[in-house]
Amino acid sequence: SQTIHQWPATLVQPVGSPLSLECTVEGTSNPNLYWYRQAAGRGLQLLFYSVGIGQISSEVPQNLSASRPQDRQFILSSKKLLLSDSGFYLCAWRPPEGASYNEQFFGPGTRLTVL
C-alpha cells in the first residue's frame, strides 16, 4: 500500500530564516505531487505541483519554491520566511493512472509558525 510522509511535523522559525519541508511517498512510482497551504479557517491553497522529476508548476507567486530531486520526493523551500508564510503545509499525491487517477491523497502536514 502507499504511504506519504512529511517532516517535520511542527516548526517554529524566525522571520527571515530559510525553510525546507520534505515530503516522500512510498509504494508507488511516478506519482503527481502537490504542495498546499491551509491557513486557519480557510480552504486549501495549491502552491505547486509536479508531474515528474524536475518538473514544477507554480500556482501562486510568492517567496516559496519547490523542487523534485527524486521520483517520490518533493521539497518546499524558502530563502527568507515572512510572517504570512505561517500555516499548515500539506503534501499530496495522485496516482499517474488507474482507478484512483482523479483522487488526491494527503500527508499528515507540517504546522509552520513564523515569529
Next chain:
Amino acid sequence: QKEVEQDPGPLSVPEGAIVSLNCTYSNSAFQYFMWYRQYSRKGPELLMYTYSSGNKEDGRFTAQVDKSSKYISLFIRDSQPSDSATYLCAMSAIYNFNKFYFGSGTKLNVKP
C-alpha cells in the same frame, strides 16, 4: 466570486442525527467531486468521490451531485461523536486533473 462556496459552520448536532453538508460552485466544467474529512491538526482524508451527477453511497455516507444547480451534498446518517471534524468539498475539471478547487470546510460537532 469564489469557485467553490461552503458554509464554515460550526454545525452542532446530537448523536444519531442526520447531517447534511453542502457546497455550491460556479464552474460548469467541474466533473469530479470529492469530500474530505479533516480531524484537528491532521491531513485531510478522502471520504467520497463521485463523477458527474448522481448519488453514491458508502456505509453511513451518501454523496449527491446536482450539476444543473451546481450543488453538491454529503449526508451522514446516524452521526457519531467520531464524525466530529471539518469536512472539505473539492472538485476538478476534466481539462486539468492537477487543479483541485476546495471549499473552506464545514466544522461539524456531534454531541454524545
